[in-house]
Amino acid sequence: MSATVGGTTALGDNAARQLANATKTAPQLSTITPRWLTHLLQWVPVEAGIFRLNRVKNPEDIKVVCTAKEKDNKQLPRTFVEYEEHPREFFLNGVSTVLDVHTRISDLYSSPYDQVKEQLRLTIETIKENQESELINNPEYGLLAQVTDEQRIFPLTGAPTPDDLDELLTKVWKEPAFFLAHPLTIAAFGREATRRGTPPPTVSLFGSQFITWRGVPLIPSDKIPVADGKSKILLLRVGDKRQGVVGLYQPGLPGEQSPGLSVRFMGINNHAIASYLISLYCSLAVLTPDALAVLDDVEVNKYHDYPDTYK
Numbered sequence: 001m002s003a004t005v006g007g008t009t010a011l012g013d014n015a016a017r018q019l020a021n022a023t024k025t026a027p028q029l030s031t032i033t034p035r036w037l038t039h040l041l042q043w044v045p046v047e048a049g050i051f052r053l054n055r056v057k058n059p060e061d062i063k064v065v066c067t068a069k070e071k072d073n074k075q076l077p078r079t080f081v082e083y084e085e086h087p088r089e090f091f092l093n094g095v096s097t098v099l100d101v102h103t104r105i106s107d108l109y110s111s112p113y114d115q116v117k118e119q120l121r122l123t124i125e126t127i128k129e130n131q132e133s134e135l136i137n138n139p140e141y142g143l144l145a146q147v148t149d150e151q152r153i154f155p156l157t158g159a160p161t162p163d164d165l166d167e168l169l170t171k172v173w174k175e176p177a178f179f180l181a182h183p184l185t186i187a188a189f190g191r192e193a194t195r196r197g198t199p200p201p202t203v204s205l206f207g208s209q210f211i212t213w214r215g216v217p218l219i220p221s222d223k224i225p226v227a228d229g230k231s232k233i234l235l236l237r238v239g240d241k242r243q244g245v246v247g248l249y250q251p252g253l254p255g256e257q258s259p260g261l262s263v264r265f266m267g268i269n270n271h272a273i274a275s276y277l278i279s280l281y282c283s284l285a286v287l288t289p290d291a292l293a294v295l296d297d298v299e300v301n302k303y304h305d306y307p308d309t310y311k
Helices: 013-019 036-040 104-107 113-137 163-173 183-195
Strands: 002-005 008-012 042-045 050-053 088-093 092-103 179-181 202-205 208-213 214-221 232-237 246-247 256-259 263-266 273-286 293-299
Touching: 002 183, 036 113, 036 179, 036 214, 050 273, 088 232, 088 273, 092 104, 092 113, 104 273, 113 263, 113 273, 163 183, 163 232, 163 293, 179 183, 183 208, 183 232
Parallel strands: 042 246, 179 214
Antiparallel strands: 002 008, 050 088, 092 273, 179 232, 202 208, 208 214, 232 293, 246 273, 256 263, 263 273
16 A cells, blocks of 8 residues: 655555564463562472371470589489371372364464464463462462461551561561562552651562561562452461471473473374373472461551652
8 A cells, every 4th residue: 555745655554564574572471470489489399299297296395404513413304206196298289271272373373483382381371370379378288278376467557567577577586588478568568667767678589679677578479369458468487497388399290391390292183183281280388387477467558648748
């Protein structure tokens, strides 16, 4: 199609575009998040899909004594360490789907991007997003389901304040690793801290900036639920050597693409549809109750009025 400008006719844009090569992006998916939780957890390989958590029973009954001098003939206590007779066992859960790709699509339309590769990539990203949600919200093994009553506290005034996070730190005082909260909750805490004249400092992790409190980073995750203007803040200690929170995965899966994730080709049916089975097996264990605490019923919609000079 031609275009006339100032009495002069020339080739128009729409026709010219037919000869031009558009620069194309790989397919984008707005639901993809950084998934910091899975990066920050220690992942423990599990044999045969079962993880048995053994704990010492009645640890306060273990008796020891300090002898000050050689002439002190005080009789030494006799003791032993009791174990739980019925320890909890964690079974790996699977997040799975079957991806179907028509062979005609993958044969004809795979330049510059391989259609099968991109379909697999986006499906795997979605599965990993679901994995992080399960690690937080699963009713059997999720973080929120494993918080004990003794490790649950509530905010003093509704909104998350520095005092509330200090109280949370008293619950997980042995080498706390990070807070985990919804971005709206982190913003609410930032407002409360700034209002008190103590704006939180930041730290760089994985090339991104995170605000901190008492040196402990606040890690955002949109998988933590927000309902009726309220949410939660979790505090974790991580790692098996710290008796903390650990992720569980099955190593050596057939078709393993990454730890716990497998992709297997299922064949092509008589409609020329190629199918791929994608499975991710995982779980999560809190090794000791004091490795996890939660600040519950946190208000995230509280704002403050400031003088006009600060607006």
